[in-house]
Amino acid sequence: MKRFVLYAEGAGELGSTPGHPLAPGRVLPAELEGPAHVLVRRCCRELLDVAEHALRFEAPLRHAAREVRGGDLRNSKVLRRVLHWADPSMRPDVAIVLVDQDGEEDRRSRLATWIGDPLPTTPVVLGVAVEEFEAWLITDHAAVNLVLELREDPWVKTESMRPGHAKERLGRLVQASRRGASAPELRLELAKQLDLQRARAASRSFDRFITDLKQAVARH
Amino acid sequence: MKVVLSNYRCFRQATLNLTPLTVIVGPNASGKSTIVSALDPALSIGERDVWQRRSGTNAVVRRERDGVVSGFDSASGWLGMASFRFQRLQLDIGKVRQPNQVQSASLLDVSGVNLTNVFATLPRKVQGQLSEEFCRFVPVFSDVNARPGDTGQHRLVFQDRWNPDVWYEPGEVSDGSLLTLAFLTLQYQQPSVDVIALEELERGLHPYLVGELVSLLRRLARGEVGRGPMNVVLTTHSASLLEFALPEEVRLLCRQDDGSVDIREVPSGTAEWRQTFEEYGRSFGAVWLSGGLGGVP
Numbered sequence: 335m336k337r338f339v340l341y342a343e344g345a346g347e348l349g350s351t352p353g354h355p356l357a358p359g360r361v362l363p364a365e366l367e368g369p370a371h372v373l374v375r376r377c378c379r380e381l382l383d384v385a386e387h388a389l390r391f392e393a394p395l396r397h398a399a400r401e402v403r404g405g406d407l408r409n410s411k412v413l414r415r416v417l418h419w420a421d422p423s424m425r426p427d428v429a430i431v432l433v434d435q436d437g438e439e440d441r442r443s444r445l446a447t448w449i450g451d452p453l454p455t456t457p458v459v460l461g462v463a464v465e466e467f468e469a470w471l472i473t474d475h476a477a478v479n480l481v482l483e484l485r486e487d488p489w490v491k492t493e494s495m496r497p498g499h500a501k502e503r504l505g506r507l508v509q510a511s512r513r514g515a516s517a518p519e520l521r522l523e524l525a526k527q528l529d530l531q532r533a534r535a536a537s538r539s540f541d542r543f544i545t546d547l548k549q550a551v552a553r554h
Numbered sequence: 555m556k557v558v559l560s561n562y563r564c565f566r567q568a569t570l571n572l573t574p575l576t577v578i579v580g581p582n583a584s585g586k587s588t589i590v591s592a593l594d595p596a597l598s599i600g601e602r603d604v605w606q607r608r609s610g611t612n613a614v615v616r617r618e619r620d621g622v623v624s625g626f627d628s629a630s631g632w633l634g635m636a637s638f639r640f641q642r643l644q645l646d647i648g649k650v651r652q653p654n655q656v657q658s659a660s661l662l663d664v665s666g667v668n669l670t671n672v673f674a675t676l677p678r679k680v681q682g683q684l685s686e687e688f689c690r691f692v693p694v695f696s697d698v699n700a701r702p703g704d705t706g707q708h709r710l711v712f713q714d715r716w717n718p719d720v721w722y723e724p725g726e727v728s729d730g731s732l733l734t735l736a737f738l739t740l741q742y743q744q745p746s747v748d749v750i751a752l753e754e755l756e757r758g759l760h761p762y763l764v765g766e767l768v769s770l771l772r773r774l775a776r777g778e779v780g781r782g783p784m785n786v787v788l789t790t791h792s793a794s795l796l797e798f799a800l801p802e803e804v805r806l807l808c809r810q811d812d813g814s815v816d817i818r819e820v821p822s823g824t825a826e827w828r829q830t831f832e833e834y835g836r837s838f839g840a841v842w843l844s845g846g847l848g849g850v851p
Contacts, residue, residue: 357809358845399793399843399850419846420830421821455826 336384336554337426339394341416342370343404343433347467349518355401356393359424367391368518369471369525370432377544380530382551392426395419407433410448417454427554430459430547434466435539437497457550461543464493469500471521472507473536474528481523482511493537555619555638555749555785561605562613563588566814570805574775575768577799578789579842580807581851585815586789589807590751593617593787595636599628605814619748638748643736647758650732651724653709656702660744666736670710673739674700680742687738689715691766692731695722710735729758737767741774746781756792768798793839801827801838806849818848 342348349368356362362371371391378384395416397406406412419425431449435441442462449458463470469492472478479486484507492500508517515523534541555572559565564585570576570592578586591597592615604613613628617636624636642664649667659671673681685698697713701721712727714720724732740750752771756764768788770779777783788795796804801822808816821827834840841847 357850359848393845395844395846397844398840415833415840415844418826418830418833418844420827420841420844421818421847422824422826423821424846424848425826455829 336378336389336428336551338374338389338391338428338430339426340370340374340391340430340432341394341402341407342368342431342467343407345518346521347432349522355396358393358395360393362391362393369521370430370467372522372525373470374430374547376526376530377547378551381544382548384551394429404433407431407445413445413448414454417449417456417458419456422455425456427457428459428547428550429454429456430461432461432463432467432543435462435464435497437465457553459543459546459550461546462539463543464537464539465495465497465499466501468504469493469495470533470537470540471524471528472500472504473533473540476532477524477528478507481513481527482507482520483513484510491536493539555617557589557592557618557625558614558616559589559592560614560616561608561611562592562599562615563603563605564813564815565817566605566810566812568815568817570817571819572785572787573803574783574785575772575799575803576785576787577796577804578787578807579791579796579804579849580789580815581791581809581849584807584809584849586791586807587753589817590642590753590787590789593640593749593751594642595624595638595640597626598631599626601628604628639745640749640751641743641747642751642753643740644753645733645736645757647729647732650736653703653707653724656706656708661747662736662739662743666733669732669736669739670700670708672743673698673710673735674708676739676742676744684735684738684742688735691734691738691763695727695731698735730760730763733758734763734767738770741770741780744781747784749785749787751787751789753789754792755788756790756795761794761797764792764795765798768795772803793843796839796842797837799838801831804838806842806847808848820847 347368347370378389379386397412402416417429445460473492475488508520557570559568578589580586599613604611616625619638622637623634625633627633644664645666649665650669654668654670657671658675659668662672688698689695694715695712696715699711700708701711702708710724711721771786774780775784775786801820804820806818808818810816830841
């Protein structure tokens with residue numbers, strides 16, 4: 335069983351959270367998995383040959399008793415802390431930190447420096463979406479049209495969109511959707527349907543994330 | 555001292571190894587009070603105490619202290635006579651404030667209702683020592699005494715440090731002051747006990763006082779103060795108390811998927827613990843609050 339923990343900036347990646355958050359280490363039930371969990375699951379299953387039942391997400395560590403928020407991932411001390419499990423039996427096999435670049439071109443190198451000095455015992459995969467996670471979700475134009483039941487013309491490569499543009503575009507597309515589903519449901523469905531190979535080819539940041547994930551999984 | 559719990563309330567199979575000072579940490583309803591009850595030599599186990607109330611299941615609490623086995627087996631009864639004296643404290647501040655009908659008392663009651671009698675029963679010299687120590691902990695006072703009242707009762711009074719003519723009644727001093735006096739009294743009880751369990755020591759106390767009291771209780775447990783070494787067991791869900799505990803003293807109560815509770819020790823010998831402890835600025839409380847040790851809701 336490969337045990338994963340995922341930190342991300344908000345509900346857009348993590349999906350809904352229960353009224354009472356799970357204790358760290360508890361297995362995250364499928365209904366609490368968000369688009370980012372789904373993408374990681376699919377990458378492991380389809381690209382890394384990890385069987386569906388051989389992977390699970392666990393509730394991440396907290397900071398000062400509360401759930402980690404987006405701002406916490408911008409604080410080197412807090413970020414390092416939540417990548418350290420005091421009890422080896424509770425330590426996951428892979429910890430994933432997924433953030434948006436948000437126009438900060440040095441964000442990856444800055445976070446990588448924070449995480450790597452010194453390296454935690456837990457393998458960490460750092461994903462920095464250019465410019466934001468929504469850019470990954472709409473990378474595959476065909477999947478967007480299929481999921482949202484639209485007939486939109488192809489758009490430019492999402493990585494060349496200015497910061498905030500992919501988020502805005504996804505918002506508009508969701509509003510225009512004929513599917514009659516909520517925005518969180520549609521985001522989840524996009525994560526399930528997008529063509530991973532196409533997304534890798536179209537997004538360098540997504541490709542790098544998959545490559546790093548593959549290395550971390552292979553180490554276990 | 556070692557206590558093995560089998561099918562006893564929420565403990566399906568768990569072992570508790572006590573150090574001189576042991577700090578039991580866990581969320582609400584995780585079995586902290588159950589552990590305290592298991593330490594009590596007077597414990598007996600009924601049907602309602604059996605794990606998930608399963609019929610046909612045998613619940614056992616087995617203690618080993620200085621080579622002597624004691625405990626209770628729900629099928630066969632007592633396992634042996636305990637050779638230790640036990641005291642449980644769950645102080646009730648309303649009761650601690652109450653005046654006492656004058657009578658001799660050597661041991662503090664579970665609620666602390668007889669604190670005045672215990673204080674007044676101490677020799678005068680010891681009362682002076684205790685008062686001096688108390689005033690170091692709570693320096694707004696310069697003395698404490700038992701003062702007679704009507705109808706054969708007496709109550710504690712506390713002298714103002716800056717105006718010796720002013721003595722405060724129990725209802726006028728803070729909860730923390732009274733609780734501190736009660737905890738300090740433990741070292742002077744005669745005869746002494748072998749095992750003391752204190753529930754939620756930190757309630758009503760300033761974190762500075764918590765640290766001082768934990769340190770005092772550790773010295774009491776080691777026999778550096780008081781009348782000889784003993785086991786002191788604290789139960790808590792306070793991060794500020796944990797700041798004053800040593801990793802080897804802490805036991806974490808962790809709920810399992812089947813509803814049972816496991817007792818874990820801190821893996822202080824591992825690289826993970828050492829690294830994490832450093833990352834958290836050597837703050838035990840902060841490490842615990844992260845949830846990476848267990849013992850959280």
